[in-house]
Amino acid sequence: MLDLYDLIHNICKRPAMYLGHPSLSNLRTFLAGYTFARRQQGLSATDQEEAFTTFPTWIQQQFPSQNHPYWDQLILAACPSDRDPWDFFVQLFQEFTATTVQNDRSHQTEPSELVFP
Numbered sequence: 001m002l003d004l005y006d007l008i009h010n011i012c013k014r015p016a017m018y019l020g021h022p023s024l025s026n027l028r029t030f031l032a033g034y035t036f037a038r039r040q041q042g043l044s045a046t047d048q049e050e051a052f053t054t055f056p057t058w059i060q061q062q063f064p065s066q067n068h069p070y071w072d073q074l075i076l077a078a079c080p081s082d083r084d085p086w087d088f089f090v091q092l093f094q095e096f097t098a099t100t101v102q103n104d105r106s107h108q109t110e111p112s113e114l115v116f117p
Contacts, residue, residue: 004048005097007034012090022086024072051100058096 002010011030015022019030035049045053056071063078072089079088 003046004034004052008093012086012093015086022084024075024085024089027089028070028072054100055093055096058099059092062092 008031011018011027015027019026031052038045038049056074059071059074060066063074066074066077068074068077075089075092076085079085
């Protein structure tokens with residue numbers, strides 16, 4: 001089974017296959033369903049899943065002037081008008097994973113493995 005960051009990486013490469021189209025709201029909903037399904041199966045959270053729970057806080061810290069309840073809405077609000085929100089998310093996710101890997105050397109995924117198209 002893929003770990004969470006591999007799954008997100010695959011979604012970023014082929015969003016239509018997983019989400020219908022590249023939508024941050026669809027991605028957030030997909031990941032909520034993923035988490036729900038794992039909990040229903042009695043699976044404990046992986047290190048990456050635990051780390052990803054800090055993603056909303058990390059996004060809020062990147063854009064403190066924005067005030068939205070969900071990370072996807074924060075990214076949409078903070079996205080420069082000349083950028084595609086999906087590409088902006090990919091960039092932010094790369095930065096986040098690089099930060100969390102640096103902060104947790106026991107992490108199994110190295111930043112170099114998180115290369116997006």
